[in-house]
Amino acid sequence: MSYKAPRGTADVLPGDSRKWQWVEETIKQVCRRFHYEEIRTPLFEHTEVFQRGVGDTTDIVQKEMYTFEDRGGRSITLRPEGTAPVVRAYVEHKMYGQANQPTKLYYFAEMFRYERPQKGRMRQLNQFGVEVLGSADPAVDAEVIDLAMSCYREMGLTSLKLVINSLGDKESRENHRQALIAHFSPHKHELCSDCQMRLENNPLRVLDCKQDREHPAMRTAPSILDYLNDSSRDYFEQVKEYLDVMGIAYEVDKNLVRGLDYYNHTAFEIMSEADGFGAITTLAGGGRYNGLAEQLGGPSTPGIGFGMGLERLLMALDAENQVIPVDRSLEAYVVAVDNQAQKEAVQLVSILRKYGVQADKDYLGKKMKGQLKAADRYLAKYVLIIGENELEDQTVTVKEMSTGNQETIAKDKLIGFMKEKCLGGKGHE
Known part of the structure; x- marks a missing residue:
């Protein structure tokens, strides 16, 4: 099925x-x-x-x-x-x-x-x-x-x-109601079955009928404005x-x-x-x-x-060809070069999110090249790379995708750096 x-x-x-x-x-x-x-x-x-x-x-x-x-x-x-x-x-x-x-x-x-x-x-x-x-x-x-x-x-x-x-x-509507009944009654059997019932219960609704809208009686129906x-x-x-x-x-x-x-x-x-x-x-x-x-x-x-x-x-x-201003970009994508960097990457993504930075990472076990392609597809503004050297030096390599520029940032300075880049220095403490 x-x-x-x-x-x-x-x-x-x-x-x-x-x-x-x-x-x-x-x-x-x-x-x-x-x-x-x-x-x-x-x-x-x-x-x-x-x-x-x-x-x-x-x-x-x-x-x-x-x-x-x-x-x-x-x-x-x-x-x-x-x-x-x-x-x-x-x-x-x-x-x-x-x-x-x-x-x-x-x-x-x-x-x-x-x-x-x-x-x-x-x-x-x-x-x-x-x-x-x-x-x-x-x-x-x-x-x-x-x-x-x-x-x-x-x-x-x-x-x-x-x-x-x-x-x-209420008074105006009742006067108009009686006028509508008098106007449409001679044409009752020419109207659709719904309007025949409406004429008895709520004749004002006859004017709202889609099926009988072209009936000649519609064009000459009494106007509520004449009965106000x-x-x-x-x-x-x-x-x-x-x-x-x-x-x-x-x-x-x-x-x-x-x-x-x-x-x-x-x-x-x-x-x-x-x-x-x-x-x-x-x-x-x-x-x-x-x-x-x-x-x-x-x-x-x-x-x-x-x-x-x-x-x-x-x-x-x-x-009207109005383009809805939807931002589909991702602020930060964390790349783990090898398995040793996975725990650091998981921790970094979690910390970035706590401080208000939009972040994501790979969860499919892709190699570094595949992770960088994923960052491209997500329109990531910054890619944060953690590899063997970064783990040893307690640093993170930050690449700005629009320019290709890279910086090596000390791990204890990274959150402040990313808040400045993505949030103008603001964010959760």
């Missing part, structure tokens, strides 16, 4: 994992500047967290969740999205009672969705997300969008498009004004609804317009979800956030 990774999953091999590390560290630096703190939630939750939080009428809950019964008879679901678990943790740990509010959080998490795998869309996907809980200020909406855009720009992406919309408050009450309209105008003063360009898309039930007021997506990126252009999406905390047993708490797919981010970097 030939064993392979399950369909819709992928291995991240060492060469690529360095790219992931750079992306994640760049995002973390942006989050630090914005004063957001990391949260980590379990890989799986009680299924009710997603049924109540995401919504029974969503494709995620109805079609895409990996749900199973554990040995105690409890229904458990692998995490398909990040917001509901974060809000559950916020409520469970009473973070709303902390003195510093709002609570600003970010996460890196693996998500699991049973959907048809395609380029940039996997069954196990990696996501970066942000959630802000405890503020209904439109400036927070703009800040969250600014954070997402800043992450992309920090990595050199320029072919970006931000689209925004307002879903309004005064307070919802004022809120949306303030969000746009804040984006304007931040210098963030955007387009208003009246059909942008997002795919989860908990959204209200601001909704947004960030897309790639790079040539060759692919048909699915969305990089990140999110919006405001006032009311979600109450659904998960907490007090009335406004919230807003977004999710950003890391696989799609790496695709966008490739599409």
Whole structure:
């Protein structure tokens, strides 16, 4: 039998994992500047967290969740999205009672969705997300969008498009809901089976259908913007004004609804317009979800956030020919000329690492020539050679690979010498 990774999953091999590390560290630096703190939630939750939080009428809950019964008879679901678990943790740990509010959080998490795998869309996907809980200020909406855009720009992406919309408050959404039912009902039997069901349960989701997007009724569907009450309209105008003063360009898309039930007021997506990126252009999406905390047993708490797919981010970097600055070089490679030098080499590698110098050696019993070739393949900056003469003189020969220059360094001076060369004199004591 030939064993392979399950369909819709992928291995991240060492060469690529360095790219992931750079992306994640760049995002973390942006989050630090914005004063957001990391949260980590379990890989799986009680299924009710997603049924109540995401919504029974969503494709995620109805079609895409990996749900199973554990040995105690409890229904458990692998995490398909990040917001509901974060809000559950916020409520469970009473973070709303902390003195510093709002609570600003970010996460890196693996998500699991049973959907048809395609380029940039996997069954196990990696996501970066942000959630802000405890503020209904439109400036927070703009800040969250600014954070997402800043992450992309920090990595050199320029072919970006931000689209925004307002879903309004509960009153606005109900008025729009009735208008959508009236508009689509005469065409009900022309819609896909999913949309026929959505029309009864959540007609706003009809606008998000990929299968019926070209139906003529879609082009003439009533816009939520025409049903916003005064307070919802004022809120949306303030969000746009804040984006304007931040210098963030955007387009208003009246059909942008997002795919989860908990959204209200601001909704947004960030897309790639790079040539060759692919048909699915969305990089990140999110919006405001006032009311979600109450659904998960907490007090009335406004919230807003977004999710950003890391696989799609790496695709966008490739599409824009952005070179990820990955340093694959090794600082020091220790060469043992013969068996007598092996113990010294093992000890030296260990000491170098303790003092903060990146070091390695041969573990395959290669001759000196083979060890030097290995040092070359590892792009070693320095090769430290221990042979018969070095053992006798208590020295080490240090070769700088870029110049070919060699120095003989006394063993008791070596650590200070290497710290100066590799760490600028800094390092662990």
